Amino acid sequence: MDKNTTIFAVMSALAQEHKAINLAQGFPGFPCDPKLVDLVYTYMKAGHNQYSPLAGVLSLREVIVQKVFNVYGVNYSVTDEICVTAGATEAVYVAIQSFITAGDEVIILEPAFDIYAAAVEAAGGIPIFVKLVFPDFSIDWESVEDAINGKTKLLIINSPHNPTGAVISQSDIDVLENLVQKYHLHVLSDEVYEHIVFDGRTHYSVLRSDILRERSFVVFSLGKTLHVTGWRLGYCLAPKRLMDKFKYRHQYVTFCAATPLQLACATYLKDENTYLGLSTFFQQKRNYFLEEMRGTGFEPLRTKGTYFQLMSYKNLSEETDIELAKRLTIEKKVATIPISVFYHDATQHHVLRFCFAKESEELKNAATLLKS
Ligand SMILES: Cc1ncc(COP(=O)(O)O)c(C=O)c1O
Structure with a gap:
């Protein structure tokens, strides 16, 4: 695999080449609300086609x-504590660029989305990897604390979690609060x-903690x-002192995101029904997918949020997940993501990630x- 390409x-290119169903990359396989598209067009025609405020x-x-x-x-300041991005x-x-300087250590919980370590390295920082506990991918807070030293500046958390579908709980937030205070850490x-959490769960945002x-x-x-x-x-x-650095x-990166798209989202998001039904919508898709996957020999790991489903194939094959993902794309015409690529040391659990944000068919x- 080319190390310079994600x-x-x-996997999307391989899926295209072999005309495979792409359950690899995390994007919806169905259209957005046409109202949203109409709004963009309306704002474009009305002349909102120049830079927005940064x-x-x-x-x-x-x-x-x-x-x-x-x-x-919770209240965030419209002028000082929010920035829209690309x-x-x-x-x-x-x-990460605004906060990390050369030699700073940043704790990343693995498996991890690939952009974190790349951004830390781009800032001259050092990613310190701590593994989530297989198979439920909970956070081993003792290992996290062991990884903290005088150079540790930032801890990155992601919930609901890509690629595993794990979510953090109130007790995770409590422990995080203690660590952050004890070691003067910051959090990304x-x-x-x-908005995608299942089976009646709450999303424990860090926003809920003062x-x-x-x-x-x-x-x-x-x-x-x-x-x-x-x-x-x-x-x-972010609070103003962090947001000033961020802005x-x-x-110097993008200056601003696309103006007519921002305006369209501003109008559309006024109706909270546009996002409050997402958990139910995706839970139905998850359940449908799990039902259809019965009889394939893949064993599902529990997904508590996101639109990803991990599947263990330990009873089907001894291949590595990369080998199997490629073979399934070529031979069975179904593209998935091997989860070893979310580990810096290619940890092998014999698990693939399927994106179920697709049409039922x-x-x-x-x-x-x-x-x-
Ligand atoms: C955990 C996680 N963070 C960030 C992103 C990036 O989001 P965006 O498409 O808005 O850049 C993704 C996209 O897959 C993701 O899964």
Whole structure:
């Protein structure tokens, strides 16, 4: 595998080459609400085609701050504590560049989304990897504490978690509060799947904690929430002293996100029904997919959030997950993501990640191909 290309691009390209069903990359296989597209067109025709303020269009910042208050009961300043970005990817990158300097250590819990370590290294920082506990991918807080030393500056957490579908609990938040205070740490909390939690669970955002809010960059994705990952829209919330540094960096990376898209989201998000039904919507998809996958020999690991389902194939094959993912794409025409690539040392659990944010027919066809 080409080390310079992400696994998502590699598997999507392989899926295209072999005309495979792409359950690899994490994007919805169904259209967004046409109303959202109409709104973009309306704003474009009305002439909103130039740069927005660097922190983002005011109406979008206002609607997000209101949404955060409605969902989490906390107030962020529209002027000082929010910045709209070109996807959560830019928000993660900018937060890390603005806060990490050469030699700083950053704790990353593995398996981890690949952008964290890359951004830490780009800032001259040192990623320190701590493994989540297989198979439920809970956080081993003793190992986290053991990894902390005088150089540790930041801890990155991600809940609901890609690729495992694990979510943190109130007790995780309690331990995190203690560690952050004891060792004067800061947190980067990646919450792009905030609205996708299953079986009646609550999303334990760091926003709910006064202690953590004071010391956290918290990152979200409108691409994930509104099924428009290609629009590249996200945002970061942080207290002013952190947000000032963030905005300074952001202006030299993209300056601002696309103006008509921001305006469209600002109007669309006024209706909270546009995102509050997501958990139910994706839970139905998860259940449908699990039902269809019966009889394939794959064993599901529990998914508590996100639109990813891990499947163990330990009873089916001794191949590595990369070998199997490639073979399934070529021979069975179903593309998945091997989860060893989310570990710096390629830890092998014999597990693949399936994205179930797809139309039922596509999920059914994939399962049928796997059964054959
Ligand atoms: C955990 C996590 N964080 C961040 C991102 C990036 O989000 P965006 O598409 O808004 O850049 C993703 C995308 O898959 C993700 O899974």
